[in-house]
Amino acid sequence: MDKGVPRYAHGSRVPGWDMPADLEKDPARIPDAETTPVPAELRAEIEAHMALYPETRSATLPALEAAQRVHGWCSPEAIEQVACVMGLTPADLAAVATFYDMLDTEPVGRHSVYVCTNISCSLCGADALLAAIEDAANEAPDGEALFNVRSFECLGACDIAPMASVDGVYVGPLSLEDVPALLEDVRAGRPVLPEKQLAKRACADTEANG
């Protein structure tokens, strides 16, 4: 049993499930451009994405990603700004943001450290790796603000298992000894574990390269 799950009335996991819908409430509105300031660069980026598609709504994911980059997470303010530029309601966007793993709907540390814990990686020791990275990040006084360590589902790099994606850069295979250097590289703003980056790895098929 998941004892850690918060429970509401009658043991439900859904808050307010037994409360009637408020039919008097104003319908969600598209935020007013007059009262919603949007950083000019963010607006330009979102509009550039919108121009790429026959229907502008298709730009939702790139737009939310851009707003997350500016605000650090998909905060209500960030969603409000995207909604204003895209002409959608904030509820439309919040529904999308909560669906996707890479969009954070709660404040997170500045640098993402996704540790793959799917089958191939866990067969190669990913769970111990994740625990070690979490422990090391938690020990640091500024760890919470600096790192967003979480397990992630198959990152598509089972050939370098166990691995992690650090701000989008794939590194592996990682051993527990690599953990301090990894976090130190992130902290210092250096390229992470350059010798372990996937981008520099040759194809495993030896016959592929003549």
Added chain:
Amino acid sequence: MSDKLLFKDIDEPGLNTLGVYEARGGYESLRKALRMTPEEVLKELETSAIRGRGGAGFAMGKKVSFLPKGTMDKYLVCNADESEPGTFKDRELMQKSPHMLIEGIAIASYAAGTNRSFIYIRGEYVFQADMLDAALAEARDAGYVGERILGSEHSLSLVVHRGAGAYICGEETGLLDSLEGRRGNPRLKPPFPAVQGLYQGPTLINNVETLATVPTIMRIGGAEYAKLGVETSTGTKLVSISGQVQRPGNYEIELGIPSREIIYGLAGGPPPGREVKCWFPGGSSAPVLTADDLDVPYDFDSLAAVGSMLGSGAIIVVDDSTPIVDVAIKLAKFYRHESCGKCTPCREGTNWTVKMLERIDSGEATPMDLDIMASVQEHIIGNCLCVLGDAMAMPIGSMIAKFRPEFEAHIEAARARNYGEIASPADSTDSAVASDLALVAQGAIDA
């Protein structure tokens, strides 16, 4: 086999740039295709008999031919949301040879008569998407993508669209919803995307590897390509092999070679002293096979004949040091997390399965739970809009069928460890019921 088609000199420096790709004969296939009629190009694809490399193995030529003729807005979408656990072949292709994919898209769009195309790439593949964007800019400048390609009547726009982390967006209709800017919930089929897909228009959706093979088919000819592999599985296939093997990675093989040759010959087999316990032949959604199946030819129909599937071509090897219950829990938790929640059998079934497996792992289960779990899997399969639930139910069902004694031993060992040798713990309802039934049988409780 030394004749690599997709992986030929894959690590050549600069292959990701237009200059090097062209120097190696790149975009010649596109020129050749544009000199032919779209019908002739389609004919080549049909002759090649190439089957989709994304998982379902549907004949690509047939899929293209399903698109209605006419002047309505039609779309081509490249599915680059490679998120099937164990699969990482498209990643290597897009990172190292992005022009091959762009050329394939240009040719396929010509055959299908589509003028707008999208590459939906998973958001985690930041580097690969950057590579594609750079290659696309080069291709656009050189006139391989855009208005009136190389002076022909064919125009094509191409956009690289980045996802944001959701397994379900690899499912074709979930992908379409996501591409339209919504939650990636699958749609009811039919209508199939070829009739009504992106923005309600006819849409051709193909995997990266399938489209990247198209230039090769045009270069050597469909008939020549069909000579590779076996009759119902033509050509070469990229295989991603991972898990407990010595040389994990991507290998290009000719379809139909024995699976043993891939697992032991190419990937070196499990670590010294270990044996293969089970292996997933086509991503984590494929029913597991055991060491007895190692000599099965690696092609679509042979794997289907032994009750599994080639899927995305991702082999995950589990050796005899790993308890099967651990593998099952990892698997079930993944599908529970990734279920979009639209269909009840999948949303609830994945959750129940995780809970039952955790009970098995903690010793609170009884052998009866295995039967219940197996029946839950049966009730998921075929009862949802998409196959995400099936993708958990098939491997879990196969594990229970093939490793039942190990599951039972696991329950017993865990119970002895956590609760001593005395009967079942009282806080587990099913087990309590089972033990009550046992007591009733002994006449200890008055029923």
